[in-house]
Amino acid sequence: MRETFTRCLQEQARVNPNLVLVTGDLGFGVLFPFMEEFPNRFINAGISEQAMMSMAAGMAMEGKTVVVYSIGNFPTLRCLEQIRNCCAYHEANVKIVCVGAGFVYGTLGMTHHATEDISALRLLPGVTVYAPADAVETEAVMARFLTEPGVAYLRIGRGGEPIFHEKGSLVGYQTGKALPHSEGKDAYILTAGGILSSAIEAEKLLRDRGFSVGVASFPTVKPIDADYLERLCHQVPVLFTLEEHTIVGGFGGAVCEVVSGLRDHRARVVRMGMNDQYSCIVGNQAYLEAYYGLDGKSVADRVQAVLEGLA
Numbered sequence: 245m246r247e248t249f250t251r252c253l254q255e256q257a258r259v260n261p262n263l264v265l266v267t268g269d270l271g272f273g274v275l276f277p278f279m280e281e282f283p284n285r286f287i288n289a290g291i292s293e294q295a296m297m298s299m300a301a302g303m304a305m306e307g308k309t310v311v312v313y314s315i316g317n318f319p320t321l322r323c324l325e326q327i328r329n330c331c332a333y334h335e336a337n338v339k340i341v342c343v344g345a346g347f348v349y350g351t352l353g354m355t356h357h358a359t360e361d362i363s364a365l366r367l368l369p370g371v372t373v374y375a376p377a378d379a380v381e382t383e384a385v386m387a388r389f390l391t392e393p394g395v396a397y398l399r400i401g402r403g404g405e406p407i408f409h410e411k412g413s414l415v416g417y418q419t420g421k422a423l424p425h426s427e428g429k430d431a432y433i434l435t436a437g438g439i440l441s442s443a444i445e446a447e448k449l450l451r452d453r454g455f456s457v458g459v460a461s462f463p464t465v466k467p468i469d470a471d472y473l474e475r476l477c478h479q480v481p482v483l484f485t486l487e488e489h490t491i492v493g494g495f496g497g498a499v500c501e502v503v504s505g506l507r508d509h510r511a512r513v514v515r516m517g518m519n520d521q522y523s524c525i526v527g528n529q530a531y532l533e534a535y536y537g538l539d540g541k542s543v544a545d546r547v548q549a550v551l552e553g554l555a
Contacts, residue, residue, distance in 0.1 A: 245400040245438075246274045246343055248379040252386035253311060254278050257285065262307055263390070266300055268293050268314040271343065274403075275313065297323040300338045301330035309337045309390065315344040316352075320361040320397070332368045332395045339389060340365075340397045345375070345437050346488025347523075347532040348402045354522045358399070362436070363493030365397045366466045372396040372419065373466040375495070377440035378407050381423070381463045384414035392419065401438045408440055408461070422469040428458025430551055431482045433543065436462045436495040439488045442533065445540025450547060457547060465495050470502045477503060477511040481554060484514045484547055488538060491515040514550055516543060 254277060257263045265278055266287045272279070279286045289296035293314065300310040312319055319340050320327070331338040342358055349356035366373050374389055374397065376382040382400055389396050408425065425440070426447060433443040443459045450457045458480075462468065476483060483503070485496035496515030503513050518536060525535065533539045537546065 245376065245379050245382045245405060246271075246403045248382045249341065249386065249398070249400060250274055250278055252383055253390070254281060256386070256390045257282055260309060260390075263309045263311065264303060265311045265313060266296055267312075268296050268318055270315060271313055293318050293323040294326050297326035297338070298330050301326070301334065301336045304331070304336035304338050305334060309339065311339045311341060311390070313341045313343070316342065316349050316356040316358045317361060320358070320364055324364055327365070327371075327395070328368055332371050335370060335394045337393060338395050340395070342397070342399045344402050345399045346439070347529045350523075350529050350532045351526050353526050354524070357523055359489050359518050359523070361397075361399060362465055362487070362489050362495060363497070366498065367493065368395075370394050371466070372464070373399070374463055375399045375436040375465050376463045377435065377438055377461045378405055378409065380407060380409035380411060380414055381461065384417035385419070385463050388417070388419045399437060405438050406441055408444070417463070420464045420467040420469055422472040423461045423463060424472075425459040425461060428480065429456040431455075431480050431484060431547060432458040432460060432476050433484045433486055433547065434460050434462060434495075434499060435486045436465050437488060439486055439533075439538060442538055442540045442543050443486050446543035446547060449540060449544040453544070453548060455548065455551060462495065465498055468498045468502060473499060473502045474506060474509075477506060477509045480511060482512040482514060482550060484516060484543075484550075486538065486543060487517040488533065489517050490520065491517040492520050514546075516546060
């Protein structure tokens with residue numbers, strides 16, 4: 245996803261002379277092509293995220309489109325007040341990029357686990373939140389991310405993620421739209437971000453066990469595709485949300501907010517993700533996903549247990 249992000253950023257910079265990239269003293273390997281092509285539009289703000297975000301707001305108020313790049317929680321939780329007061333309140337064109345969603349930097353411990361960022365950014369008025377699942381979804385949302393006015397947040401993986409869509413298949417993607425992956429009659433697993441891989445694996449396991457479970461990806465968490473959710477509630481009795489993130493206020497919370505407001509045909513929503521806890525262990529992304537029940541087999545077992553309980 246990182247390489248796709250950088251390529252799309254360069255393409256947009258060629259047509260938008262006001263686009264500026266700011267980093268918090270990292271990412272130079274993947275950002276080097278941008279640095280080389282646009283040396284006067286690249287700023288290393290150092291390890292000072294609060295100042296970096298305030299500076300981005302100031303430049304945006306002077307007509308720039310400012311992309312702020314860092315990893316894990318550093319461009320979000322560390323400078324949440326500056327995002328709220330300096331950027332979002334003034335509807336500034338500041339675009340925040342988090343590389344290393346969820347447990348991507350799992351071996352570095354809970355300080356680097358990005359498992360509360362969606363909740364934090366989603367609650368700020370006027371902030372659009374994107375969580376693409378692969379490089380194709382990343383490319384699809386980048387045009388909107390960089391050109392739609394106001395503050396936007398992009399949450400991506402580190403790189404090397406599996407590809408779930410054909411190249412070019414999502415051209416013209418509209419912000420706020422879900423992307424159905426497969427259809428189901430018994431339930432749906434809804435995802436935000438790269439955890440889509442676990443949902444697809446779970447769907448295959450469940451099919452072998454005799455269950456018909458659909459899968460859909462939500463590259464945009466805010467605004468969320470409420471119309472699609474309402475349609476699903478007319479089709480199946482239960483929706484499972486899956487996220488590499490806390491279930492408190494995250495993607496699953498966004499789904500619950502929509503479903504609870506429906507007048508009829510409310511499906512049951514089962515949220516799968518991190519419970520109200522910090523991860524007290526370290527390990528690579530796959531290890532932590534399995535430990536917290538977010539791998540394909542664990543998801544399939546959870547879905548099966550719920551569906552059998554409904555029978």
